[in-house]
Amino acid sequence: MSGARPARSRVAGALLDAAAAAAFWPRAAGATLRGPPLVDTVLLTLRLVVTSVPVVFAVTFFSGAMLTVQAAASLAPFGGGALAGIAVGFGGIREVFPLLAAASVAARSGAEIASQLATMRVTKQIEALEVMGLDPLRLLVGPRIVAAVVGTPVCVLVGCGAGMLGAQAIGAWQLGLDRGAMWSNLWSGIVAADLVVGALKGLVLGFLLGAVSAREGLVAGAGARGVGSATNRAVIRALVVVSCASLALSSAIYGRLAG
Amino acid sequence: MSDSTIPDSAAPEHTGGPAVLLEHVAKRFGDHAAIDDVTLAIPRGRITALLGPSGSGKSTLLRLITGLSRPDAGSVRVLGEELSTLPRGGLLKLRRRMGMLFQDNALFQSLTVVDNVAFPLVRVARVPTAEAKRRALALLEQVGLPGLGERRPDELSGGQRKRVALARALALEPEVVLFDEPTSGLDPQTSAAIDALLRETQRRLGTTFVVITHDIISAAAIADHVGLLVDGKLRAFGSKDEVWSSTDPQVRAFLDRRLPAG
Ligand SMILES: Nc1ncnc2c1ncn2[C@@H]1O[C@H](COP(=O)(O)OP(=O)(O)OP(=O)(O)O)[C@@H](O)[C@H]1O
Numbered sequence: 001m002s003g004a005r006p007a008r009s010r011v012a013g014a015l016l017d018a019a020a021a022a023a024f025w026p027r028a029a030g031a032t033l034r035g036p037p038l039v040d041t042v043l044l045t046l047r048l049v050v051t052s053v054p055v056v057f058a059v060t061f062f063s064g065a066m067l068t069v070q071a072a073a074s075l076a077p078f079g080g081g082a083l084a085g086i087a088v089g090f091g092g093i094r095e096v097f098p099l100l101a102a103a104s105v106a107a108r109s110g111a112e113i114a115s116q117l118a119t120m121r122v123t124k125q126i127e128a129l130e131v132m133g134l135d136p137l138r139l140l141v142g143p144r145i146v147a148a149v150v151g152t153p154v155c156v157l158v159g160c161g162a163g164m165l166g167a168q169a170i171g172a173w174q175l176g177l178d179r180g181a182m183w184s185n186l187w188s189g190i191v192a193a194d195l196v197v198g199a200l201k202g203l204v205l206g207f208l209l210g211a212v213s214a215r216e217g218l219v220a221g222a223g224a225r226g227v228g229s230a231t232n233r234a235v236i237r238a239l240v241v242v243s244c245a246s247l248a249l250s251s252a253i254y255g256r257l258a259g
Numbered sequence: 260m261s262d263s264t265i266p267d268s269a270a271p272e273h274t275g276g277p278a279v280l281l282e283h284v285a286k287r288f289g290d291h292a293a294i295d296d297v298t299l300a301i302p303r304g305r306i307t308a309l310l311g312p313s314g315s316g317k318s319t320l321l322r323l324i325t326g327l328s329r330p331d332a333g334s335v336r337v338l339g340e341e342l343s344t345l346p347r348g349g350l351l352k353l354r355r356r357m358g359m360l361f362q363d364n365a366l367f368q369s370l371t372v373v374d375n376v377a378f379p380l381v382r383v384a385r386v387p388t389a390e391a392k393r394r395a396l397a398l399l400e401q402v403g404l405p406g407l408g409e410r411r412p413d414e415l416s417g418g419q420r421k422r423v424a425l426a427r428a429l430a431l432e433p434e435v436v437l438f439d440e441p442t443s444g445l446d447p448q449t450s451a452a453i454d455a456l457l458r459e460t461q462r463r464l465g466t467t468f469v470v471i472t473h474d475i476i477s478a479a480a481i482a483d484h485v486g487l488l489v490d491g492k493l494r495a496f497g498s499k500d501e502v503w504s505s506t507d508p509q510v511r512a513f514l515d516r517r518l519p520a521g
């Protein structure tokens with residue numbers, strides 16, 4: 001039984017840390033309400049979109065293709081290879097592409113947010129702001145949260161488009177499905193509301209990945225090692241939080257339709 | 260230095276008292292007492308050097324004075340304001356009357372030198388950008404750095420970076436400037452030049468300077484008053500002559516090991 005105690009206290013420590021991390025979210029939200037500097041906010045938003053879109057595009061394009069191969073293979077025995085488009089359209093647009101897009105933003109831009117803030121923490125630039133009587137949350141965190149909240153929905157929509165392109169591309173080239181039928185099947189089950197929901201999901205996931213990344217950067221430990229491990233932790237935690245939140249949103253929005 | 264977002268505090272000005280007053284201040288990290296029952300009054304308009312070996316609690320003391328960390332016991336008063344009872348807005352406002360030089364300068368790496376110095380003017384004092392830049396260039400000239408404004412901090416030498424940090428700390432015309440090891444990591448000649456600059460600047464402005472250092476040569480060159488911190492305790496405090504002629508064995512042990520003979 002001697003091992004139980006440290007294990008239990010490690011679990012307790014992890015829970016406490018998770019609670020402390022989540023306690024930062026309302027502060028991050030508050031920071032965006034105190035008037036983040038406009039120029040920084042616009043530049044950071046553009047930067048987030050421009051740097052994340054290529055990653056989002058690659059990840060969702062290949063995922064769309066991959067889903068299509070699998071769906072077509074599963075449906076072929078029932079004579080419905082072309083119906084793959086319907087399944088991929090639904091599942092992709094509503095679930096997979098938004099999640100993968102947000103995860104890609106977390107990996108690309110969340111990591112950048114964390115490493116920038118961690119560097120500023122480690123080199124005392126954040127304390128320098130505080131000593132000037134300025135509010136680092138308003139000046140540094142606010143613009144980055146806004147960038148994530150505005151930029152992630154854009155990335156989600158790009159991801160939905162890229163996923164559909166990936167599905168269409170493999171459907172037409174490898175699976176030899178009829179191009180016109182494939183494309184119309186892909187979009188057949190999707191209504192404008194799905195894209196709106198996707199964008200709203202992107203907004204929530206963007207806030208969460210921004211807040212998680214910013215918090216890990218702000219609490220970085222000393223030295224270059226502190227920056228490295230803060231960045232690493234930010235990506236891992238943002239991925240976990242974004243996945244959980246994505247499921248929570250889906251079951252809240254679509255769960256009722258299943259019953 | 261007015262800022263519309265922070266209302267003027269109703270507290271009266273205490274121009275007479277010490278710039279910084281610590282009473283029975285203690286700060287612990289775990290079971291280690293980094294600052295142990297320190298009482299000390301730092302006079303206005305002078306240079307006070309706080310000496311002490313590495314790990315004696317000097318940086319911790321500075322963080323307590325800026326309100327970046329809170330004491331476990333005792334009271335910290337800066338410019339007449341008790342930090343522990345000050346609301347956050349009041350603390351931010353008080354900090355605008357202080358300047359600080361960090362040990363590693365803490366310059367904003369993404370900004371040019373002139374923008375670093377103009378930053379507090381633009382962001383804190385809301386000075387228009389063009390005017391702030393003009394004033395920043397004048398400050399850079401005063402600290403002996405004309406013509407380097409467009410460089411980035413990482414394109415400067417250690418001594419030059421220190422001068423930029425001084426210009427930035429002076430930008431808002433603070434009443435107290437705190438220095439954490441201003442000459443550490445500099446060669447003796449550059450150290451002497453920075454010491455001379457501090458001395459000259461303080462004499463010109465009449466501002467209160469609090470200089471943390473383990474460098475006795477530097478303290479001897481610049482200080483009017485000297486405090487000696489050992490293991491978190493204040494072992495001596497007084498005018499430079501008083502401390503230099505102290506007979507306390509612990510004070511002598513620190514001074515004699517480091518003061519040049521004769
Ligand atoms: N955040 C912290 N957590 C734990 N211990 C700390 C912390 N900050 C300082 N200490 C400890 O408190 C003591 C005093 O540290 P401090 O940095 O104030 O010393 P110093 O006099 O500035 O030293 P140096 O001349 O090396 O900069 C040291 O033993 C240090 O290890």
Ligand SMILES: [Mg+2]
Binds near residue numbers: 318
């Ligand atoms: Mg120190």
